[in-house]
Amino acid sequence: KIKRAAETLFTEKQKEFPTREVVCVQVESKATFLRSLSSIQERKRQIEELHLIGHSGMYGPMFGTHEYPEQFSPYEWKQMSIPFSKTATATFHACRTGRWFAPFFAKTFHIPTYGYHWYTTVSTDKKVFRWEGKRFWKTSKSIYMKGCPGRKSHGLWGTLKKYSGLMPLEQPKRFDPSSPEEEASYDPV
Numbered sequence: 001k002i003k004r005a006a007e008t009l010f011t012e013k014q015k016e017f018p019t020r021e022v023v024c025v026q027v028e029s030k031a032t033f034l035r036s037l038s039s040i041q042e043r044k045r046q047i048e049e050l051h052l053i054g055h056s057g058m059y060g061p062m063f064g065t066h067e068y069p070e071q072f073s074p075y076e077w078k079q080m081s082i083p084f085s086k087t088a089t090a091t092f093h094a095c096r097t098g099r100w101f102a103p104f105f106a107k108t109f110h111i112p113t114y115g116y117h118w119y120t121t122v123s124t125d126k127k128v129f130r131w132e133g134k135r136f137w138k139t140s141k142s143i144y145m146k147g148c149p150g151r152k153s154h155g156l157w158g159t160l161k162k163y164s165g166l167m168p169l170e171q172p173k174r175f176d177p178s179s180p181e182e183e184a185s186y187d188p189v
Contacts, residue, residue, distance in 0.1 A: 002054055003026065005143050006051075008143055009093075013051075027052075027063060029064060030070045030071075030076075037081070041081070046084060047084050048085050050088070051090075051091045051093060052090075052093065053093040055069070057071055059072065060094075060101035060104075061092060062094075082109060084109060088111045089112045092105070092114070092172075093116070093172075094115075095116065095119040096115075102115030102172075103175040106176060106177045112174055114175070115172055116173070118147040119147070120146060121145075121148045121162075122145060123144050123148070124142065124144075125144070126146070126169065128168050128169060129162050129167045129168075147169065147170030
């Protein structure tokens with residue numbers, strides 16, 4: 001479903017920016033992520049929007065699988081050279097990236113960065129949670145990875161509200177590089 005959510009976003013970005021190069025790369029390891037960045041730099045290109053869709057853990061986005069996740073440490077992120085344009089933004093479509101990782105990324109790379117406070121879920125609608133249940137609704141080709149309160153964060157009440165169709169999806173929160181109120185450290189978490 002993560003791959004389908006990436007394909008949905010890719011298609012929407014192609015329509016939004018018909019004259020720009022939009023790239024969708026499946027990245028399952030830290031090495032592949034770094035090679036993708038190097039490839040952009042070698043072609044003397046810049047990133048206007050970086051979207052990373054996936055799982056998230058203690059240090060931000062996880063690569064690999066739940067069985068064998070890889071994560072960049074804060075130190076490794078700080079050592080990276082990412083070819084961002086002057087007007088670039090980054091969005092992390094993964095669980096709890098708005099807790100500390102997005103503010104950290106914004107301060108580290110000096111670009112506005114978006115992340116979710118809650119756990120993420122897959123929805124067939126952008127604004128309100130819609131389950132892709134094959135028994136009740138027609139299967140949708142387009143799916144979105146969005147933040148949403150649910151069982152892990154709000155218990156049984158969160159689950160009931162989510163699956164009843166009454167739960168609005170969280171829009172990613174913006175963090176600016178100069179936001180002094182945002183803590184860009186994992187320590188408080």
